[in-house]
Amino acid sequence: MRCGAGLILGTAAAAVELLFALLAGVALLPVAAWPKGRRAVLRPVLAGARILAELERGRLRMWLDLRVTPAYEDVRALRYVACHWALGVLGGVVMLTAAIGLAYGTFGVYGWLLLDGIRNPGSLVLGSLGGFFLVFLTVQGIFGVVGLEGQLARHFLGPRHQEELERRIAELSASRAAVVDAVNDERRRIERDLHDGVQQRLVALGMLLGRARRSQDADRRDRLLGQAHDESRRALDELREVAWRIYPTTLDEAGLRAALETVAERASVPVGVEYALAEEPEQAVATVAYFVVCEAVTNAVKHAAPTRISVAVRAEEKRMYVSVRDDGCGGANAAGSGLFGLARRVAALDGSLSVDSPPGGPTLVAAELPCG
Structure with missing residues (x-):
């Protein structure tokens, strides 16, 4: 349904584009051999082509789910407008054929009201079957026209191969730098977790063991050893937590x-x-x-x-x-x-x-x- 509505809007746009192309040709023809005059006339023509191309991008995105980048020159927009009207007419023909097929296919619903409906039931059934078959063919045609719409838009309005390669190189360079930064950030986070957590626990553990070793009181030594044991468990838990955040073995x-x-x-x-x-x-x-x-x-x-x-x-x-x-x-x-x-x-x-x-x-x- 959306594709059909998009093609109908494309047919309406084709009429405007054809009129625009004819008017642009009429305006440019007298000044074709005069560079200054050609530039003066070409400026508003290119601006109008840009507007029509942007409207087309919106139609393609909203109704046909085709997304085309806006990185194109005004000259390429003019070429797109000059070529697209023919494809828009084709889409209109396909939708008109679909309407005719649907009318014939559903003729059995209201055909009995007509004079020949009762007297020629065989013709009624054959006409309905032929209509539905025509609808099936036009549905395939709709998807074909949508594919052609995408190819035409990408050819004229999409980035050129060189531009696409340059954009891809820039993305790869940026992502490589981002990976390096992410790795450095992860190293700093690990160092911070080890320094603020595990290292402090181990320092406290060492102090408790040293105090227990120097203590002459057996009860105090036992308490210190108990605290050291608890501290060692907490240090082990924090170490496991750090290791888990670095990379989980479960994965x-x-x-x-x-x-x-x-x-x-x-x-x-x-x-x-x-x-x-x-x-x-x-x-x-x-x-x-x-x-x-x-x-x-x-x-x-x-x-x-x-x-x-x-x-x-x-x-x-x-x-x-x-x-x-x-x-x-x-x-x-x-x-x-x-x-x-x-x-x-x-x-x-x-x-x-x-x-x-x-x-x-x-x-x-x-x-x-x-x-x-």
Whole structure:
């Protein structure tokens, strides 16, 4: 239905584009050999072509789900307008044929009201079958015209091959720099966790053991040894926590689903996990997805005071979608160190990360990752 409406709008646009192309040709023909006059006339013509091309981009995006980048010159917009009207007429012909086929196909519903409906039931049935067959053919034609619309738009309005290569090189350079920064940030975080947590525990443990070793009182020595034992357990727990945040072994041993369930079990608030992947994703994708969930859950518990967190993982058309929603107080800063580091991790895999966290909540952290 949407494609059909898009083609009908494309037919209306084709009429405007044909008229524009004729008027532009009439205006340019007298000044074709006069450079200054040609430039003067070409300026408003190109501006008009740009407007029509932008309207076409909106139609393609809204009705045909075709997205074309706006990085094109006005001359290419004029060429697109000059060529597209023919395709718009073709779309109109296809939709008119579909209407005729639908009229013949449904003739059996109202044909009995006509004079020949009762006397020639065989003709009525054959006409309806032929109409439905025509509708079937035109449906295929609709998808074909939509495909041609996308090819024409990408050819004239999309980036050239050289521009696409330059854009891709820039993206790869930026993602490589982001990976280096993310690794450095992760090293600093690990160093900070070890220095502020485990190292302090070990220092306290050493002091307790030293005091117990120097003590002459047996009862005091036993108390100090008990404190040292408790401190060693706390240091071991913190060391395990640091190791878990660096990389969970569950991810390698049992897969992404088990790792996410472990995150849910370790959280201090209820966390629901909805896992809808038919097969295990690639290791790099699974690792980034895990850290997105882990960081988002940790931030929510630490800063948003939620009562429940929902995690959803699904795949669609070679893309994996990961979302973490909480009912906390909101106000998460997407530019903060944790979420910003996640965005760089996701971008390194040609993915995208979005954070929607209005004051008062709820907060939604969503990542889109490539998934073969």
